[in-house]
Amino acid sequence: MATPIVPYLGTVDSHIIFDTPWMKLEHTDQPAKILHLVEKLRTYQFDGCIIFSVYSQNILATALLTYLAEIPLRTAYSRENPYQLLTHWFPDPEPLSQINHQIKRDLMLLQMLDIDPDLRRLPQLRLYRDIYPDATPSLEDWALPASYIIVNMEVSEPKRQFPSQHANELLRSLLNKGEWIIFTGQYESDYLQDCIQGISDPRFINLIGKTTLDDVLCLIERAKAVISVNTGIVHMACAYSRPTVVLYANTNPQHIPWSPRSTQIVFDIPEMHKSKNQIIKYVDKLSPEETHTIPSATEILNCLVSL
Structure with missing residues (x-):
């Protein structure tokens, strides 16, 4: 799953790719x-x-x-x-x-192994131009604005999806404030189409299905900010120290991105989508009265401004 990002991990000398049968993957x-x-x-x-x-x-x-x-x-x-x-x-x-x-x-x-890591140092990714100095990423052929916000709503697990109607409202609010938006995603889907339903502003650039990982990393590196559900893009954005707002489905809070330039807005997922893992269920019961509603576009924009 993480194979394409390996060349960008400057501290990794070598790697072995293997799909183990205790992971949620096919053909293992x-x-x-x-x-x-x-x-x-x-x-x-x-x-x-x-x-x-x-x-x-x-x-x-x-x-x-x-x-x-x-x-x-x-x-x-x-x-x-x-x-x-x-x-x-x-x-x-x-x-x-x-x-x-x-x-x-x-x-x-x-x-505990007497290895003394620097807890303040953040994971970092190498830059595209440092890895491929003679190559030109696809985005150089696109007429991109000097300043833009990346919005990503694609996520591998449906339970972590941000409601499409709220995503649509967020996009419209950003456009109303004069922002340019680059909307990313690997694959077309009914869900993503619902997110952008009726949006035809020239400052909205739909790149669903048009980018490679190299393109996405270049886009993130140059972005004014990133707004995304909890997926690989937010961790890349944090590694590049971009201002990042994470729309975080309340599944595994310990995975919230780690960066002084990021913040998260947690929202609850339907009961039927919650994990069957008893350890996770135990944690959920520690604060049963605590609820996290779907954030409004205004709340999200306020978080972005605070970064």
Whole structure:
């Protein structure tokens, strides 16, 4: 899923692409490939492995891979005692004792290994022009304004969709304030068409299905601001330190983007779309009286101004 972004990760020296059967992906039920992965990991002769996870995940399957690959140092958070699967086990305090942002959670794991990370340093992405100095992204052929706001409503899970009527009102409010809008998305859909229904302003640029990842990164790097549902675009925007407003469906709050130039507006999702994971259900019950209504266009614009 994250393969295309790898060239932009300046701190990653190498990578292995593999779809494990405990992830929500298609065509992963192939036991022979798991055994092949174990052998491949063994050939690398790694000194150690750090397994990062969210508190609602179980790391034992991944730990078993590293154990079979004979990696000498194996560490992770785990609620259950993994015994020999991990050489350095840290009982998971979340969410029963505390809840941290995902980045802080991961960095705290490093600290327990006596690795001293800088908690103030943000993840960064390399720039397109630094990776491909002689190439020209597609957007150079488009007549783009000098100043524009990216709006993205596309998300992989329907439960995280922002209501299309509210999205439409937001777009119209931005246009009424004289803003140029670039509307992004990988694929055409009825939902996205509902979001832009009846909008024909020349300052509205619809790029659904017209951009590559390279294009999107270039657009984000130059954008005045980004307004998006919780998807990859907001994390890219934070990595480029762009002012970002996240319309965040209340699913996993620990994944909220990590940046001093971002803010989020949380909204509740229908009961039928909530996770069946009992750990997540437990967290939801901690504050049952707390509700988050769908924000108005005015609320969103006020958040944008505050950045």
